[in-house]
Amino acid sequence: MKKTLLSMIFASAFSIGAIAGNAEVFNLDEQEINTEFAQLNELEQFVTENEGITLSEISAENPLLANVSNSSDILGVLSTLGEPPFGVPSMLWGFCFGIAGVALVYFVADDRDETKKAFIGCAISAGLYIVFWVVYVLVLGNAFWFVG
Amino acid sequence: MLPNFLIGQHYFRMQAEFTIKEKFTDGKMALTMGTVYYDRTYKKLVYDISFPEKETWLIVDTMFYKIVDKKIVSKMAIPMLPNSTIYEFALMNNLDNFGLENSFYTLDKVEKDGELVIASWMPDKKMQKALGKILVSKKNNKLFGIAFYTPANELIKKQFFKEYIRSSGVAFPAETTELLYKKSGKETRVTTYKNLVVNNIKNDALYNFTAPGIR
Known part of the structure:
Protein backbone atom coordinates (compact mmCIF):
# COMPACT_ATOMS: atom_id res chain seq x y z
CA MET A 1 0.00 0.00 0.00
CA LYS A 2 2.79 2.35 1.03
CA LYS A 3 4.67 1.41 -2.14
CA THR A 4 1.62 2.09 -4.35
CA LEU A 5 1.03 5.47 -2.69
CA LEU A 6 4.68 6.42 -3.14
CA SER A 7 4.68 5.46 -6.82
CA MET A 8 1.48 7.49 -7.36
CA ILE A 9 3.11 10.55 -5.78
CA PHE A 10 6.23 9.93 -7.86
CA ALA A 11 4.23 9.53 -11.09
CA SER A 12 2.22 12.69 -10.48
CA ALA A 13 5.42 14.64 -9.80
CA PHE A 14 6.74 13.52 -13.19
CA SER A 15 3.43 14.37 -14.89
CA ILE A 16 3.52 17.91 -13.51
CA GLY A 17 7.05 18.20 -14.89
CA ALA A 18 5.86 17.04 -18.29
CA ILE A 19 2.99 19.55 -18.39
CA ALA A 20 5.42 22.40 -17.64
CA GLY A 21 6.38 22.55 -21.33
CA ASN A 22 8.14 20.36 -23.87
CA ALA A 23 10.93 22.84 -24.59
CA GLU A 24 12.09 22.79 -20.96
CA VAL A 25 13.02 19.14 -21.20
CA PHE A 26 15.66 20.14 -23.75
CA ASN A 27 17.51 22.41 -21.35
CA LEU A 28 21.00 21.18 -20.62
CA ASP A 29 23.22 22.49 -17.85
CA GLU A 30 26.57 22.32 -19.64
CA GLN A 31 28.39 23.92 -16.70
CA GLU A 32 27.23 21.11 -14.41
CA ILE A 33 28.36 18.47 -16.89
CA ASN A 34 31.76 20.11 -17.36
CA THR A 35 32.24 20.15 -13.58
CA GLU A 36 31.07 16.53 -13.32
CA PHE A 37 33.58 15.41 -15.94
CA ALA A 38 36.54 17.63 -15.02
CA GLN A 39 38.58 14.67 -13.75
CA LEU A 40 37.78 12.54 -16.82
CA ASN A 41 38.70 15.46 -19.11
CA GLU A 42 42.11 15.55 -17.44
CA LEU A 43 42.46 11.78 -17.75
CA GLU A 44 41.54 12.00 -21.45
CA GLN A 45 44.24 14.61 -21.97
CA PHE A 46 46.77 12.42 -20.12
CA VAL A 47 45.91 9.40 -22.30
CA THR A 48 46.10 11.48 -25.50
CA GLU A 49 49.54 12.79 -24.49
CA ASN A 50 50.75 9.25 -23.70
CA GLU A 51 49.61 7.54 -26.90
CA GLY A 52 48.88 3.84 -26.55
CA ILE A 53 48.85 3.83 -22.76
CA THR A 54 46.27 1.60 -21.08
CA LEU A 55 44.61 1.87 -17.68
CA SER A 56 46.66 -0.99 -16.24
CA GLU A 57 49.87 0.85 -17.22
CA ILE A 58 48.94 3.91 -15.19
CA SER A 59 49.92 3.87 -11.54
CA ALA A 60 46.95 3.05 -9.31
CA GLU A 61 48.07 5.90 -7.07
CA ASN A 62 47.58 8.45 -9.85
CA PRO A 63 44.81 10.79 -8.57
CA LEU A 64 43.30 10.86 -12.08
CA LEU A 65 42.18 7.27 -11.51
CA ALA A 66 40.26 7.96 -8.31
CA ASN A 67 36.77 6.47 -8.69
CA VAL A 68 37.51 5.42 -12.29
CA SER A 69 36.16 2.02 -13.24
CA ASN A 70 38.12 -0.23 -15.60
CA SER A 71 35.11 -1.08 -17.70
CA MET B 1 13.90 13.89 -55.43
CA LEU B 2 16.21 11.19 -56.70
CA PRO B 3 17.52 8.35 -54.54
CA ASN B 4 21.09 8.78 -53.37
CA PHE B 5 22.54 6.08 -55.61
CA LEU B 6 21.14 7.80 -58.74
CA ILE B 7 22.88 11.07 -57.99
CA GLY B 8 26.15 9.39 -57.05
CA GLN B 9 25.91 10.08 -53.32
CA HIS B 10 25.93 6.60 -51.89
CA TYR B 11 27.40 6.66 -48.41
CA PHE B 12 28.22 3.15 -47.34
CA ARG B 13 30.72 3.37 -44.50
CA MET B 14 32.14 5.70 -41.90
CA GLN B 15 34.77 5.79 -39.19
CA ALA B 16 35.58 8.22 -36.41
CA GLU B 17 37.73 8.47 -33.32
CA PHE B 18 35.58 8.59 -30.21
CA THR B 19 35.78 9.24 -26.48
CA ILE B 20 33.06 8.13 -24.08
CA LYS B 21 32.92 9.61 -20.59
CA GLU B 22 30.47 8.08 -18.15
CA LYS B 23 29.39 8.88 -14.63
CA PHE B 24 27.30 6.19 -12.97
CA THR B 25 24.70 6.48 -10.22
CA ASP B 26 27.15 5.13 -7.61
CA GLY B 27 29.60 7.97 -8.36
CA LYS B 28 32.04 5.77 -10.28
CA MET B 29 33.28 6.94 -13.67
CA ALA B 30 34.62 5.39 -16.87
CA LEU B 31 36.62 6.61 -19.84
CA THR B 32 36.63 4.69 -23.11
CA MET B 33 38.59 5.78 -26.19
CA GLY B 34 39.10 4.30 -29.63
CA THR B 35 37.88 4.29 -33.20
CA VAL B 36 34.48 3.17 -34.45
CA TYR B 37 33.92 1.62 -37.88
CA TYR B 38 30.54 1.00 -39.49
CA ASP B 39 29.83 -0.46 -42.91
CA ARG B 40 26.26 -0.72 -44.25
CA THR B 41 27.11 -3.65 -46.53
CA TYR B 42 28.72 -5.82 -43.88
CA LYS B 43 26.15 -4.62 -41.28
CA LYS B 44 28.89 -4.68 -38.67
CA LEU B 45 29.63 -2.10 -36.02
CA VAL B 46 33.21 -2.33 -34.80
CA TYR B 47 34.67 -0.49 -31.82
CA ASP B 48 38.45 -0.68 -31.81
CA ILE B 49 39.13 0.26 -28.18
CA SER B 50 42.51 1.65 -27.15
CA PHE B 51 41.62 2.70 -23.57
CA PRO B 52 41.07 1.51 -20.83
CA GLU B 53 42.44 -1.72 -22.36
CA LYS B 54 43.06 -2.81 -25.95
CA GLU B 55 40.02 -4.79 -27.09
CA THR B 56 37.42 -4.86 -29.81
CA TRP B 57 33.65 -4.66 -29.49
CA LEU B 58 31.78 -6.12 -32.41
CA ILE B 59 28.03 -5.82 -32.95
CA VAL B 60 26.64 -8.03 -35.67
CA ASP B 61 22.96 -8.94 -35.98
CA THR B 62 21.71 -8.78 -32.38
CA MET B 63 24.95 -10.14 -30.90
CA PHE B 64 27.60 -8.23 -29.04
CA TYR B 65 31.12 -9.72 -28.87
CA LYS B 66 34.02 -8.52 -26.77
CA ILE B 67 37.26 -9.65 -28.39
CA VAL B 68 40.78 -9.57 -26.99
CA ASP B 69 43.73 -10.78 -29.08
CA LYS B 70 41.34 -12.20 -31.72
CA LYS B 71 39.60 -14.32 -29.07
CA ILE B 72 35.99 -13.86 -27.95
CA VAL B 73 36.10 -13.19 -24.20
CA SER B 74 32.37 -12.48 -23.80
CA LYS B 75 29.24 -12.31 -25.88
CA MET B 76 25.59 -11.47 -25.30
CA ALA B 77 22.36 -10.88 -27.19
CA ILE B 78 21.41 -7.23 -27.45
CA PRO B 79 18.12 -5.68 -28.50
CA MET B 80 19.67 -3.61 -31.27
CA LEU B 81 20.84 -4.02 -34.84
CA PRO B 82 23.80 -2.12 -36.30
CA ASN B 83 21.44 -0.72 -38.94
CA SER B 84 19.28 1.00 -36.32
CA THR B 85 22.06 3.20 -34.99
CA ILE B 86 22.99 6.85 -35.48
CA TYR B 87 25.80 5.73 -37.85
CA GLU B 88 23.27 4.19 -40.24
CA PHE B 89 20.92 7.17 -39.91
CA ALA B 90 23.79 9.59 -40.62
CA LEU B 91 24.92 7.67 -43.72
CA MET B 92 21.32 7.61 -44.96
CA ASN B 93 21.01 11.36 -44.24
CA ASN B 94 18.14 10.34 -42.01
CA LEU B 95 19.40 11.41 -38.60
CA ASP B 96 16.83 14.20 -38.18
CA ASN B 97 14.09 11.93 -36.86
CA PHE B 98 16.41 9.34 -35.29
CA GLY B 99 14.92 6.73 -37.64
CA LEU B 100 11.51 6.96 -35.94
CA GLU B 101 9.58 7.26 -39.20
CA ASN B 102 10.57 3.67 -39.98
CA SER B 103 9.57 2.34 -36.55
CA PHE B 104 6.28 1.56 -34.81
CA TYR B 105 6.10 5.20 -33.67
CA THR B 106 3.93 7.71 -35.52
CA LEU B 107 4.19 11.49 -35.55
CA ASP B 108 1.55 12.93 -33.21
CA LYS B 109 2.17 16.69 -33.29
CA VAL B 110 4.78 19.33 -34.05
CA GLU B 111 5.25 22.58 -32.14
CA LYS B 112 7.69 25.48 -32.33
CA ASP B 113 9.22 26.90 -29.17
CA GLY B 114 11.87 29.57 -29.69
CA GLU B 115 14.73 28.07 -31.69
CA LEU B 116 13.39 24.54 -31.27
CA VAL B 117 10.95 22.61 -33.42
CA ILE B 118 9.63 19.79 -31.25
CA ALA B 119 7.94 16.72 -32.68
CA SER B 120 6.01 14.35 -30.46
CA TRP B 121 6.03 10.69 -31.53
CA MET B 122 3.58 8.17 -30.11
CA PRO B 123 3.99 4.39 -30.16
CA ASP B 124 1.53 2.20 -32.00
CA LYS B 125 -1.75 1.88 -30.01
CA LYS B 126 -1.04 -1.77 -29.24
CA MET B 127 2.31 -0.74 -27.68
CA GLN B 128 1.09 2.25 -25.66
CA LYS B 129 0.73 0.24 -22.47
CA ALA B 130 4.38 -0.70 -22.74
CA LEU B 131 6.07 2.32 -24.33
CA GLY B 132 5.73 6.07 -23.84
CA LYS B 133 6.07 9.05 -26.13
CA ILE B 134 9.32 10.29 -27.62
CA LEU B 135 10.01 13.98 -28.15
CA VAL B 136 12.44 14.93 -30.90
CA SER B 137 13.71 18.49 -31.12
CA LYS B 138 15.50 20.13 -34.00
CA LYS B 139 17.55 23.32 -33.97
CA ASN B 140 18.58 24.94 -37.27
CA ASN B 141 16.99 21.96 -39.03
CA LYS B 142 19.35 19.51 -37.32
CA LEU B 143 18.57 16.92 -34.67
CA PHE B 144 19.18 18.59 -31.29
CA GLY B 145 17.60 16.43 -28.61
CA ILE B 146 15.51 13.37 -27.90
CA ALA B 147 13.51 12.69 -24.74
CA PHE B 148 12.10 9.26 -23.90
CA TYR B 149 9.11 8.77 -21.59
CA THR B 150 7.40 5.85 -19.90
CA PRO B 151 3.68 5.19 -20.56
CA ALA B 152 3.07 7.05 -17.24
CA ASN B 153 4.73 10.12 -18.81
CA GLU B 154 7.88 9.87 -16.67
CA LEU B 155 11.04 11.15 -18.34
CA ILE B 156 13.53 8.27 -18.40
CA LYS B 157 16.22 9.51 -20.73
CA LYS B 158 17.24 12.51 -22.75
CA GLN B 159 19.96 12.85 -25.30
CA PHE B 160 21.53 15.88 -26.97
CA PHE B 161 23.37 16.09 -30.31
CA LYS B 162 25.71 19.02 -30.80
CA GLU B 163 28.52 20.55 -32.87
CA TYR B 164 27.92 18.80 -36.16
CA ILE B 165 30.97 17.91 -38.24
CA ARG B 166 30.93 17.05 -41.95
CA SER B 167 32.79 14.65 -44.15
CA SER B 168 31.97 14.03 -47.84
CA GLY B 169 28.48 15.46 -47.40
CA VAL B 170 27.59 13.50 -44.27
CA ALA B 171 26.79 15.52 -41.15
CA PHE B 172 27.44 13.88 -37.80
CA PRO B 173 27.20 15.24 -34.23
CA ALA B 174 30.68 15.70 -32.77
CA GLU B 175 29.21 15.49 -29.29
CA THR B 176 26.29 13.58 -27.80
CA THR B 177 25.23 13.94 -24.17
CA GLU B 178 22.92 11.45 -22.53
CA LEU B 179 21.16 11.79 -19.18
CA LEU B 180 19.54 8.61 -17.95
CA TYR B 181 17.16 8.75 -15.00
CA LYS B 182 17.30 5.47 -13.10
CA LYS B 183 15.65 4.44 -9.84
CA SER B 184 19.07 4.75 -8.20
CA GLY B 185 19.78 8.22 -9.59
CA LYS B 186 21.04 10.05 -12.67
CA GLU B 187 23.62 8.61 -15.02
CA THR B 188 25.49 10.87 -17.46
CA ARG B 189 27.34 9.88 -20.60
CA VAL B 190 29.17 12.22 -22.99
CA THR B 191 30.49 10.89 -26.30
CA THR B 192 32.70 12.96 -28.57
CA TYR B 193 33.76 12.15 -32.12
CA LYS B 194 36.58 13.54 -34.25
CA ASN B 195 38.41 12.75 -37.52
CA LEU B 196 35.23 11.55 -39.21
CA VAL B 197 35.96 9.74 -42.51
CA VAL B 198 33.17 8.64 -44.87
CA ASN B 199 33.51 6.02 -47.64
CA ASN B 200 37.12 5.12 -46.89
CA ILE B 201 37.89 2.32 -49.33
CA LYS B 202 41.09 1.33 -47.51
CA ASN B 203 41.34 -0.89 -44.42
CA ASP B 204 38.46 -3.15 -45.42
CA ALA B 205 39.42 -5.68 -42.73
CA LEU B 206 38.66 -3.12 -40.03
CA TYR B 207 35.09 -2.69 -41.29
CA ASN B 208 34.60 -6.42 -41.84
CA PHE B 209 36.25 -7.39 -38.57
CA THR B 210 36.00 -11.02 -37.64
CA ALA B 211 37.41 -13.53 -35.18
CA PRO B 212 37.23 -17.31 -34.84
CA GLY B 213 33.67 -18.27 -33.94
CA ILE B 214 32.06 -15.29 -35.66
CA ARG B 215 30.54 -15.69 -39.11
Whole structure:
Protein backbone atom coordinates (compact mmCIF):
# COMPACT_ATOMS: atom_id res chain seq x y z
CA MET A 1 0.00 0.00 0.00
CA LYS A 2 2.79 2.35 1.03
CA LYS A 3 4.67 1.41 -2.14
CA THR A 4 1.62 2.09 -4.35
CA LEU A 5 1.03 5.47 -2.69
CA LEU A 6 4.68 6.42 -3.14
CA SER A 7 4.68 5.46 -6.82
CA MET A 8 1.48 7.49 -7.36
CA ILE A 9 3.11 10.55 -5.78
CA PHE A 10 6.23 9.93 -7.86
CA ALA A 11 4.23 9.53 -11.09
CA SER A 12 2.22 12.69 -10.48
CA ALA A 13 5.42 14.64 -9.80
CA PHE A 14 6.74 13.52 -13.19
CA SER A 15 3.43 14.37 -14.89
CA ILE A 16 3.52 17.91 -13.51
CA GLY A 17 7.05 18.20 -14.89
CA ALA A 18 5.86 17.04 -18.29
CA ILE A 19 2.99 19.55 -18.39
CA ALA A 20 5.42 22.40 -17.64
CA GLY A 21 6.38 22.55 -21.33
CA ASN A 22 8.14 20.36 -23.87
CA ALA A 23 10.93 22.84 -24.59
CA GLU A 24 12.09 22.79 -20.96
CA VAL A 25 13.02 19.14 -21.20
CA PHE A 26 15.66 20.14 -23.75
CA ASN A 27 17.51 22.41 -21.35
CA LEU A 28 21.00 21.18 -20.62
CA ASP A 29 23.22 22.49 -17.85
CA GLU A 30 26.57 22.32 -19.64
CA GLN A 31 28.39 23.92 -16.70
CA GLU A 32 27.23 21.11 -14.41
CA ILE A 33 28.36 18.47 -16.89
CA ASN A 34 31.76 20.11 -17.36
CA THR A 35 32.24 20.15 -13.58
CA GLU A 36 31.07 16.53 -13.32
CA PHE A 37 33.58 15.41 -15.94
CA ALA A 38 36.54 17.63 -15.02
CA GLN A 39 38.58 14.67 -13.75
CA LEU A 40 37.78 12.54 -16.82
CA ASN A 41 38.70 15.46 -19.11
CA GLU A 42 42.11 15.55 -17.44
CA LEU A 43 42.46 11.78 -17.75
CA GLU A 44 41.54 12.00 -21.45
CA GLN A 45 44.24 14.61 -21.97
CA PHE A 46 46.77 12.42 -20.12
CA VAL A 47 45.91 9.40 -22.30
CA THR A 48 46.10 11.48 -25.50
CA GLU A 49 49.54 12.79 -24.49
CA ASN A 50 50.75 9.25 -23.70
CA GLU A 51 49.61 7.54 -26.90
CA GLY A 52 48.88 3.84 -26.55
CA ILE A 53 48.85 3.83 -22.76
CA THR A 54 46.27 1.60 -21.08
CA LEU A 55 44.61 1.87 -17.68
CA SER A 56 46.66 -0.99 -16.24
CA GLU A 57 49.87 0.85 -17.22
CA ILE A 58 48.94 3.91 -15.19
CA SER A 59 49.92 3.87 -11.54
CA ALA A 60 46.95 3.05 -9.31
CA GLU A 61 48.07 5.90 -7.07
CA ASN A 62 47.58 8.45 -9.85
CA PRO A 63 44.81 10.79 -8.57
CA LEU A 64 43.30 10.86 -12.08
CA LEU A 65 42.18 7.27 -11.51
CA ALA A 66 40.26 7.96 -8.31
CA ASN A 67 36.77 6.47 -8.69
CA VAL A 68 37.51 5.42 -12.29
CA SER A 69 36.16 2.02 -13.24
CA ASN A 70 38.12 -0.23 -15.60
CA SER A 71 35.11 -1.08 -17.70
CA SER A 72 32.44 0.82 -19.53
CA ASP A 73 28.71 0.15 -19.24
CA ILE A 74 28.46 -1.49 -22.66
CA LEU A 75 24.67 -1.66 -22.72
CA GLY A 76 24.53 1.97 -21.69
CA VAL A 77 26.89 2.95 -24.47
CA LEU A 78 24.84 1.00 -27.01
CA SER A 79 21.67 2.67 -25.79
CA THR A 80 23.05 6.03 -26.95
CA LEU A 81 23.30 4.77 -30.53
CA GLY A 82 19.76 3.74 -31.26
CA GLU A 83 16.42 2.98 -29.71
CA PRO A 84 16.91 2.43 -26.01
CA PRO A 85 17.17 -0.93 -24.30
CA PHE A 86 16.14 0.82 -21.09
CA GLY A 87 12.56 1.91 -20.67
CA VAL A 88 11.28 -1.17 -22.48
CA PRO A 89 9.24 -3.17 -19.98
CA SER A 90 10.84 -6.36 -18.73
CA MET A 91 7.91 -8.46 -19.90
CA LEU A 92 8.46 -7.23 -23.44
CA TRP A 93 12.12 -8.23 -23.22
CA GLY A 94 11.13 -11.79 -22.37
CA PHE A 95 8.32 -11.80 -24.93
CA CYS A 96 10.47 -10.58 -27.82
CA PHE A 97 13.87 -12.05 -27.00
CA GLY A 98 12.98 -15.20 -25.10
CA ILE A 99 15.58 -16.58 -22.71
CA ALA A 100 18.15 -14.03 -23.96
CA GLY A 101 15.75 -11.23 -22.96
CA VAL A 102 15.24 -12.79 -19.52
CA ALA A 103 19.02 -13.04 -19.07
CA LEU A 104 19.46 -9.44 -20.15
CA VAL A 105 16.90 -8.20 -17.60
CA TYR A 106 18.49 -10.43 -14.94
CA PHE A 107 21.94 -8.91 -15.46
CA VAL A 108 20.95 -5.31 -16.25
CA ALA A 109 18.07 -4.72 -13.83
CA ASP A 110 19.45 -7.00 -11.11
CA ASP A 111 15.88 -7.09 -9.79
CA ARG A 112 14.00 -10.28 -8.91
CA ASP A 113 10.55 -8.84 -9.79
CA GLU A 114 11.70 -7.47 -13.14
CA THR A 115 13.32 -10.81 -14.00
CA LYS A 116 10.06 -12.55 -13.09
CA LYS A 117 8.15 -10.23 -15.44
CA ALA A 118 10.63 -10.99 -18.24
CA PHE A 119 10.17 -14.70 -17.57
CA ILE A 120 6.36 -14.30 -17.77
CA GLY A 121 6.80 -12.50 -21.11
CA CYS A 122 9.00 -15.34 -22.32
CA ALA A 123 6.41 -17.94 -21.17
CA ILE A 124 3.56 -16.05 -22.90
CA SER A 125 5.59 -15.90 -26.10
CA ALA A 126 6.35 -19.65 -25.93
CA GLY A 127 2.67 -20.41 -25.12
CA LEU A 128 1.46 -18.36 -28.09
CA TYR A 129 3.96 -20.13 -30.31
CA ILE A 130 2.65 -23.55 -29.21
CA VAL A 131 -1.02 -22.45 -29.57
CA PHE A 132 -0.26 -21.14 -33.05
CA TRP A 133 1.20 -24.46 -34.17
CA VAL A 134 -1.59 -26.50 -32.55
CA VAL A 135 -4.24 -24.38 -34.32
CA TYR A 136 -2.25 -24.46 -37.55
CA VAL A 137 -1.93 -28.25 -37.51
CA LEU A 138 -5.63 -28.71 -36.57
CA VAL A 139 -6.83 -26.36 -39.33
CA LEU A 140 -4.45 -27.88 -41.85
CA GLY A 141 -5.45 -31.37 -40.70
CA ASN A 142 -9.15 -30.55 -41.16
CA ALA A 143 -8.42 -29.08 -44.57
CA PHE A 144 -6.77 -32.38 -45.60
CA TRP A 145 -9.84 -34.29 -44.30
CA PHE A 146 -12.08 -31.97 -46.32
CA VAL A 147 -10.00 -32.39 -49.51
CA GLY A 148 -9.80 -36.17 -48.98
CA MET B 1 13.90 13.89 -55.43
CA LEU B 2 16.21 11.19 -56.70
CA PRO B 3 17.52 8.35 -54.54
CA ASN B 4 21.09 8.78 -53.37
CA PHE B 5 22.54 6.08 -55.61
CA LEU B 6 21.14 7.80 -58.74
CA ILE B 7 22.88 11.07 -57.99
CA GLY B 8 26.15 9.39 -57.05
CA GLN B 9 25.91 10.08 -53.32
CA HIS B 10 25.93 6.60 -51.89
CA TYR B 11 27.40 6.66 -48.41
CA PHE B 12 28.22 3.15 -47.34
CA ARG B 13 30.72 3.37 -44.50
CA MET B 14 32.14 5.70 -41.90
CA GLN B 15 34.77 5.79 -39.19
CA ALA B 16 35.58 8.22 -36.41
CA GLU B 17 37.73 8.47 -33.32
CA PHE B 18 35.58 8.59 -30.21
CA THR B 19 35.78 9.24 -26.48
CA ILE B 20 33.06 8.13 -24.08
CA LYS B 21 32.92 9.61 -20.59
CA GLU B 22 30.47 8.08 -18.15
CA LYS B 23 29.39 8.88 -14.63
CA PHE B 24 27.30 6.19 -12.97
CA THR B 25 24.70 6.48 -10.22
CA ASP B 26 27.15 5.13 -7.61
CA GLY B 27 29.60 7.97 -8.36
CA LYS B 28 32.04 5.77 -10.28
CA MET B 29 33.28 6.94 -13.67
CA ALA B 30 34.62 5.39 -16.87
CA LEU B 31 36.62 6.61 -19.84
CA THR B 32 36.63 4.69 -23.11
CA MET B 33 38.59 5.78 -26.19
CA GLY B 34 39.10 4.30 -29.63
CA THR B 35 37.88 4.29 -33.20
CA VAL B 36 34.48 3.17 -34.45
CA TYR B 37 33.92 1.62 -37.88
CA TYR B 38 30.54 1.00 -39.49
CA ASP B 39 29.83 -0.46 -42.91
CA ARG B 40 26.26 -0.72 -44.25
CA THR B 41 27.11 -3.65 -46.53
CA TYR B 42 28.72 -5.82 -43.88
CA LYS B 43 26.15 -4.62 -41.28
CA LYS B 44 28.89 -4.68 -38.67
CA LEU B 45 29.63 -2.10 -36.02
CA VAL B 46 33.21 -2.33 -34.80
CA TYR B 47 34.67 -0.49 -31.82
CA ASP B 48 38.45 -0.68 -31.81
CA ILE B 49 39.13 0.26 -28.18
CA SER B 50 42.51 1.65 -27.15
CA PHE B 51 41.62 2.70 -23.57
CA PRO B 52 41.07 1.51 -20.83
CA GLU B 53 42.44 -1.72 -22.36
CA LYS B 54 43.06 -2.81 -25.95
CA GLU B 55 40.02 -4.79 -27.09
CA THR B 56 37.42 -4.86 -29.81
CA TRP B 57 33.65 -4.66 -29.49
CA LEU B 58 31.78 -6.12 -32.41
CA ILE B 59 28.03 -5.82 -32.95
CA VAL B 60 26.64 -8.03 -35.67
CA ASP B 61 22.96 -8.94 -35.98
CA THR B 62 21.71 -8.78 -32.38
CA MET B 63 24.95 -10.14 -30.90
CA PHE B 64 27.60 -8.23 -29.04
CA TYR B 65 31.12 -9.72 -28.87
CA LYS B 66 34.02 -8.52 -26.77
CA ILE B 67 37.26 -9.65 -28.39
CA VAL B 68 40.78 -9.57 -26.99
CA ASP B 69 43.73 -10.78 -29.08
CA LYS B 70 41.34 -12.20 -31.72
CA LYS B 71 39.60 -14.32 -29.07
CA ILE B 72 35.99 -13.86 -27.95
CA VAL B 73 36.10 -13.19 -24.20
CA SER B 74 32.37 -12.48 -23.80
CA LYS B 75 29.24 -12.31 -25.88
CA MET B 76 25.59 -11.47 -25.30
CA ALA B 77 22.36 -10.88 -27.19
CA ILE B 78 21.41 -7.23 -27.45
CA PRO B 79 18.12 -5.68 -28.50
CA MET B 80 19.67 -3.61 -31.27
CA LEU B 81 20.84 -4.02 -34.84
CA PRO B 82 23.80 -2.12 -36.30
CA ASN B 83 21.44 -0.72 -38.94
CA SER B 84 19.28 1.00 -36.32
CA THR B 85 22.06 3.20 -34.99
CA ILE B 86 22.99 6.85 -35.48
CA TYR B 87 25.80 5.73 -37.85
CA GLU B 88 23.27 4.19 -40.24
CA PHE B 89 20.92 7.17 -39.91
CA ALA B 90 23.79 9.59 -40.62
CA LEU B 91 24.92 7.67 -43.72
CA MET B 92 21.32 7.61 -44.96
CA ASN B 93 21.01 11.36 -44.24
CA ASN B 94 18.14 10.34 -42.01
CA LEU B 95 19.40 11.41 -38.60
CA ASP B 96 16.83 14.20 -38.18
CA ASN B 97 14.09 11.93 -36.86
CA PHE B 98 16.41 9.34 -35.29
CA GLY B 99 14.92 6.73 -37.64
CA LEU B 100 11.51 6.96 -35.94
CA GLU B 101 9.58 7.26 -39.20
CA ASN B 102 10.57 3.67 -39.98
CA SER B 103 9.57 2.34 -36.55
CA PHE B 104 6.28 1.56 -34.81
CA TYR B 105 6.10 5.20 -33.67
CA THR B 106 3.93 7.71 -35.52
CA LEU B 107 4.19 11.49 -35.55
CA ASP B 108 1.55 12.93 -33.21
CA LYS B 109 2.17 16.69 -33.29
CA VAL B 110 4.78 19.33 -34.05
CA GLU B 111 5.25 22.58 -32.14
CA LYS B 112 7.69 25.48 -32.33
CA ASP B 113 9.22 26.90 -29.17
CA GLY B 114 11.87 29.57 -29.69
CA GLU B 115 14.73 28.07 -31.69
CA LEU B 116 13.39 24.54 -31.27
CA VAL B 117 10.95 22.61 -33.42
CA ILE B 118 9.63 19.79 -31.25
CA ALA B 119 7.94 16.72 -32.68
CA SER B 120 6.01 14.35 -30.46
CA TRP B 121 6.03 10.69 -31.53
CA MET B 122 3.58 8.17 -30.11
CA PRO B 123 3.99 4.39 -30.16
CA ASP B 124 1.53 2.20 -32.00
CA LYS B 125 -1.75 1.88 -30.01
CA LYS B 126 -1.04 -1.77 -29.24
CA MET B 127 2.31 -0.74 -27.68
CA GLN B 128 1.09 2.25 -25.66
CA LYS B 129 0.73 0.24 -22.47
CA ALA B 130 4.38 -0.70 -22.74
CA LEU B 131 6.07 2.32 -24.33
CA GLY B 132 5.73 6.07 -23.84
CA LYS B 133 6.07 9.05 -26.13
CA ILE B 134 9.32 10.29 -27.62
CA LEU B 135 10.01 13.98 -28.15
CA VAL B 136 12.44 14.93 -30.90
CA SER B 137 13.71 18.49 -31.12
CA LYS B 138 15.50 20.13 -34.00
CA LYS B 139 17.55 23.32 -33.97
CA ASN B 140 18.58 24.94 -37.27
CA ASN B 141 16.99 21.96 -39.03
CA LYS B 142 19.35 19.51 -37.32
CA LEU B 143 18.57 16.92 -34.67
CA PHE B 144 19.18 18.59 -31.29
CA GLY B 145 17.60 16.43 -28.61
CA ILE B 146 15.51 13.37 -27.90
CA ALA B 147 13.51 12.69 -24.74
CA PHE B 148 12.10 9.26 -23.90
CA TYR B 149 9.11 8.77 -21.59
CA THR B 150 7.40 5.85 -19.90
CA PRO B 151 3.68 5.19 -20.56
CA ALA B 152 3.07 7.05 -17.24
CA ASN B 153 4.73 10.12 -18.81
CA GLU B 154 7.88 9.87 -16.67
CA LEU B 155 11.04 11.15 -18.34
CA ILE B 156 13.53 8.27 -18.40
CA LYS B 157 16.22 9.51 -20.73
CA LYS B 158 17.24 12.51 -22.75
CA GLN B 159 19.96 12.85 -25.30
CA PHE B 160 21.53 15.88 -26.97
CA PHE B 161 23.37 16.09 -30.31
CA LYS B 162 25.71 19.02 -30.80
CA GLU B 163 28.52 20.55 -32.87
CA TYR B 164 27.92 18.80 -36.16
CA ILE B 165 30.97 17.91 -38.24
CA ARG B 166 30.93 17.05 -41.95
CA SER B 167 32.79 14.65 -44.15
CA SER B 168 31.97 14.03 -47.84
CA GLY B 169 28.48 15.46 -47.40
CA VAL B 170 27.59 13.50 -44.27
CA ALA B 171 26.79 15.52 -41.15
CA PHE B 172 27.44 13.88 -37.80
CA PRO B 173 27.20 15.24 -34.23
CA ALA B 174 30.68 15.70 -32.77
CA GLU B 175 29.21 15.49 -29.29
CA THR B 176 26.29 13.58 -27.80
CA THR B 177 25.23 13.94 -24.17
CA GLU B 178 22.92 11.45 -22.53
CA LEU B 179 21.16 11.79 -19.18
CA LEU B 180 19.54 8.61 -17.95
CA TYR B 181 17.16 8.75 -15.00
CA LYS B 182 17.30 5.47 -13.10
CA LYS B 183 15.65 4.44 -9.84
CA SER B 184 19.07 4.75 -8.20
CA GLY B 185 19.78 8.22 -9.59
CA LYS B 186 21.04 10.05 -12.67
CA GLU B 187 23.62 8.61 -15.02
CA THR B 188 25.49 10.87 -17.46
CA ARG B 189 27.34 9.88 -20.60
CA VAL B 190 29.17 12.22 -22.99
CA THR B 191 30.49 10.89 -26.30
CA THR B 192 32.70 12.96 -28.57
CA TYR B 193 33.76 12.15 -32.12
CA LYS B 194 36.58 13.54 -34.25
CA ASN B 195 38.41 12.75 -37.52
CA LEU B 196 35.23 11.55 -39.21
CA VAL B 197 35.96 9.74 -42.51
CA VAL B 198 33.17 8.64 -44.87
CA ASN B 199 33.51 6.02 -47.64
CA ASN B 200 37.12 5.12 -46.89
CA ILE B 201 37.89 2.32 -49.33
CA LYS B 202 41.09 1.33 -47.51
CA ASN B 203 41.34 -0.89 -44.42
CA ASP B 204 38.46 -3.15 -45.42
CA ALA B 205 39.42 -5.68 -42.73
CA LEU B 206 38.66 -3.12 -40.03
CA TYR B 207 35.09 -2.69 -41.29
CA ASN B 208 34.60 -6.42 -41.84
CA PHE B 209 36.25 -7.39 -38.57
CA THR B 210 36.00 -11.02 -37.64
CA ALA B 211 37.41 -13.53 -35.18
CA PRO B 212 37.23 -17.31 -34.84
CA GLY B 213 33.67 -18.27 -33.94
CA ILE B 214 32.06 -15.29 -35.66
CA ARG B 215 30.54 -15.69 -39.11
